[in-house]
Every structure is written in structure tokens, then in C-alpha cells.
Amino acid sequence: MLRITPAALAAIGLIATAQAAAAQTAPSRLTEVSRAAITDFARLLVVERKPEQAFSRYFAPRLIQHDPEIADGGSGDDAFLEERRKANPGKYAATDQFANVVHTILADGDLVAIKSHVFTSPNDAGRVFVDIWRVEKGKFIEHWDVIQPITPETANPAAIGCGVGASHAAARAAGDTVAKPACGAPDRSVDSEASRRTVLAYMQMGQQPGKLEQAISTYLAEDFVQHSRHIPPGRQGLIDYMQARDAARRADKRTSHFARTVADGNMVLVHRRVTTASDPRGRAIIDLFRLRDGRIAEHWDVIQPIPEHSVSGRSMVDGPLEPGRTKGPAKASAAH
Numbered sequence: 001m002l003r004i005t006p007a008a009l010a011a012i013g014l015i016a017t018a019q020a021a022a023a024q025t026a027p028s029r030l031t032e033v034s035r036a037a038i039t040d041f042a043r044l045l046v047v048e049r050k051p052e053q054a055f056s057r058y059f060a061p062r063l064i065q066h067d068p069e070i071a072d073g074g075s076g077d078d079a080f081l082e083e084r085r086k087a088n089p090g091k092y093a094a095t096d097q098f099a100n101v102v103h104t105i106l107a108d109g110d111l112v113a114i115k116s117h118v119f120t121s122p123n124d125a126g127r128v129f130v131d132i133w134r135v136e137k138g139k140f141i142e143h144w145d146v147i148q149p150i151t152p153e154t155a156n157p158a159a160i161g162c163g164v165g166a167s168h169a170a171a172r173a174a175g176d177t178v179a180k181p182a183c184g185a186p187d188r189s190v191d192s193e194a195s196r197r198t199v200l201a202y203m204q205m206g207q208q209p210g211k212l213e214q215a216i217s218t219y220l221a222e223d224f225v226q227h228s229r230h231i232p233p234g235r236q237g238l239i240d241y242m243q244a245r246d247a248a249r250r251a252d253k254r255t256s257h258f259a260r261t262v263a264d265g266n267m268v269l270v271h272r273r274v275t276t277a278s279d280p281r282g283r284a285i286i287d288l289f290r291l292r293d294g295r296i297a298e299h300w301d302v303i304q305p306i307p308e309h310s311v312s313g314r315s316m317v318d319g320p321l322e323p324g325r326t327k328g329p330a331k332a333s334a335a336h
Contacts, residue, residue: 031264034135035107041140042114042178046102051095052078064142065312069329072312080311092120101165102177103300104288106186106264110135113262113269115183115288115300117150117161119168125150126168128160130286130302132262132271144271144317146286146302154229156237183300184290186265195291196263199270202296212246213239220296227300252276256285259318266291273306273317280323281306284316 037058044054059074070076084092103115112133119126127149134142150160164182165171174182202219205211216235224235231241254276262269268289275282283305290298306316306325313327321327 030109031107033138034110034112035105037135037138037140038105038107038112038114038133039178042102042105046100046116046178047176049096049098051081051098058138058140060136060139060141063140064314066142066144066314066316067312068307068310068316070311072314076312091123097121099165099168099171100177101161101171101174102181103161103183104181104185104267105178106262106267106269108192108262108264111260111262115269115286115302117165117171117182119171122168124168126160126171128302130269130288132260132269144284146271146284146304146316148302148304155232155241156226156229158225158227158229158233160229186267188265190266190291192263192265194294195266195268195289196261198291198294199263199268199289199296200261203270212242221292224296225298227298249276252278257282257317257319271317273322281308281325282322 041054041058044050044057055074055077059077061074063072063074063076065072065076070080081092081095099119101117103117106113112135113130115128115130117126118129127147130146132144133140160166162183164177165174198219202215205218206215216239220235220238222235224238226233226237231238254274257273257275258270259273260271262271268291270287270289272285272287273282274285283303285304286302288300288302289296304316306322307330308325309330310316310321310325310327311329313321315321
């Protein structure tokens with residue numbers, strides 16, 4: 001569950017209202033144009049392993065970049081990846097040797113998102129990525145991502161990527177996960193706006209004093225599956241995890257700053273920044289929910305501490321550059 005202040009709750013309402021209005025005024029054709037672009041991009045990148053062609057076809061020349069390691073512009077990714085490979089060729093293979101398993105692909109108006117597991121070499125345990133792009137006239141004009149390395153520590157035995165492609169070799173052998181995503185595609189027969197409302201209502205109720213268990217019993221399916229590696233399984237695992245941390249989080253003034261949602265049928269992605277008094281720069285977080293019969297049946301998350309540097313000088317999630325950050329590369333890069 002998310003810690004949300006009254007101001008953040010108001011922001012959630014504004015997000016939901018604005019996106020619902022956009023869905024009414026912008027026909028579903030916009031979503032399908034965006035879906036076609038992200039699907040073809042993913043096909044070039046993952047299936048055909050042609051990253052340069054994918055970037056050149058879909059990245060706008062003035063692409064706005066929020067990844068802390070990458071500069072603005074359509075060639076920013078190419079430059080970053082090549083410099084990283086040259087600096088550490090034993091760790092990073094050429095990009096056409098990467099292995100990438102797509103977990104799911106979402107489209108919602110001019111926003112698209114991919115959740116995936118990426119391996120940069122046979123020796124890499126991999127990183128879970130969520131990439132979000134804003135699309136205009138078939139080109140990606142703005143990009144955000146949240147990236148989390150895979151570590152052996154886990155409180156939850158749920159398989160990464162729904163059990164598909166857990167190693168570089170397995171990922172290379174996984175087949176076309178663009179056509180058949182490892183965790184499934186959204187069910188587009190479900191009303192996207194109804195799914196968005198359910199997820200945001202769940203978040204809002206859970207923040208009210210004494211309403212955590214009610215929110216979980218109201219909005220989470222009885223057989224709810226938790227994929228987050230740091231939260232124990234099931235509804236009770238979530239209750240225990242949150243209650244054990246509630247007092248400390250309140251004392252540290254933990255706040256969620258919501259930026260955007262991507263709702264596609266029965267799947268909803270929430271992009272937010274979480275700050276505390278002890279960490280005002282905060283962390284970028286993606287929560288992904290799958291609904292079934294109007295209730296939340298599954299949850300995944302991807303979490304990344306926001307670093308001090310930003311090559312482009314842009315925030316990771318939204319708004320101005322976060323506190324304590326500077327424009328430019330890391331002094332001693334731990335590049336992802």
C-alpha cells in the first residue's frame with residue numbers, strides 16, 4: 001500500500017479525472033496508434049535484436065529524457081550504451097547480444113509502457129525495467145524508466161517474469177515475448193477507466209486511518225498474487241508487511257508523489273516518487289496491477305533510488321530536478 005498525503009490524494013483525483021477526460025475526447029484510435037508503435041519498437045529491439053534500427057525509427061530527434069544516465073535527443077541511448085560497453089566490455093556485451101524478456105506491454109492514449117527483464121551479458125543476473133514513453137505522431141518524444149537489479153535476497157518466492165527467461169540463456173531461448181508476453185497481455189475487453197478507478201480507490205482507502213485491512217479485503221482478490229520480491233505473499237503478507245512499517249513511515253513523513261497512470265484493459269500502471277524526511281530525493285517506483293472481475297488479482301513493483309546526478313538535468317518522475325541532484329554524469333558511475 002502507498003503512503004499518500006491529502007495533497008497527494010487530490011493529485012490522484014486530478015490524474016484520474018484528466019486521464020478519463022482524455023480517454024473520452026481522444027478516441028481509442030490514439031491508443032491503438034501508440035500500441036502499434038510500441039509493439040513494432042519492441043519487435044525490432046527484442047525479437048530482431050536491431051536496437052539501432054528501433055531507436056532511429058521511433059526516437060524523436062528532440063526526445064526528452066528522464067533516465068539519469070542518458071542525455072536528451074534521439075541518439076542519447078546509442079551514445080550511453082556504446083560508452084558503457086567500451087568502459088567495461090567484460091560486463092556489457094554489444095547491444096545485439098543482450099537478452100530481453102518482455103513481461104507485458106501497455107498502451108493508454110499517448111502513453112505506452114513495457115515491463116521487461118534485460119540481461120546485458122551471459123554473466124548478468126539481469127535487471128527488471130519499466131520504460132514509459134509519450135508518443136506523438138508515431139514517435140517517442142519523452143521517456144521515463146525505473147530499473148531494479150535482480151538480487152538473491154527475497155521475501156517472496158514468486159518467480160521473476162512469471163517464470164520465463166530467468167537467465168541470459170533462458171531469455172535468449174524464450175521465443176517471441178512481444179507477441180506472447182511472459183506475464184500476459186492486457187485484457188482489452190475490460191473497461192480501462194473502471195480498472196484505473198479501482199486501483200486509485202484502493203490506494204486512497206488504504207491511507208485512511210484504520211482502513212488498511214478494509215481496503216485489502218474490498219479491492220484485493222482472495223487469491224491475490226504478490227510478485228514484489230520484498231513483500232511476503234498474499235493478502236495477509238501485505239497486511240503484515242505494511243503494519244510492521246506503518247509507525248516508522250509516518251514518523252519519517254513518507255509521501256507518495258503521483259505523476260501518471262497507464263490503464264490498459266485489466267492492467268494499470270502507477271508511476272510515482274516516494275520521499276521521506278530522511279530521504280527528500282526519494283525513490284522512483286512503478287506499481288503494476290492486474291484486475292480480475294473488478295478486483296486486484298496481482299501486483300508487481302519496480303523500485304530505483306534516485307541518484308545525485310542527471311545527465312539531462314531532468315527529474316526521474318515529474319516536476320523540477322529533485323533535491324540534492326546536479327546536472328551531468330555521475331562522478332564515479334555505477335551505470336545500469
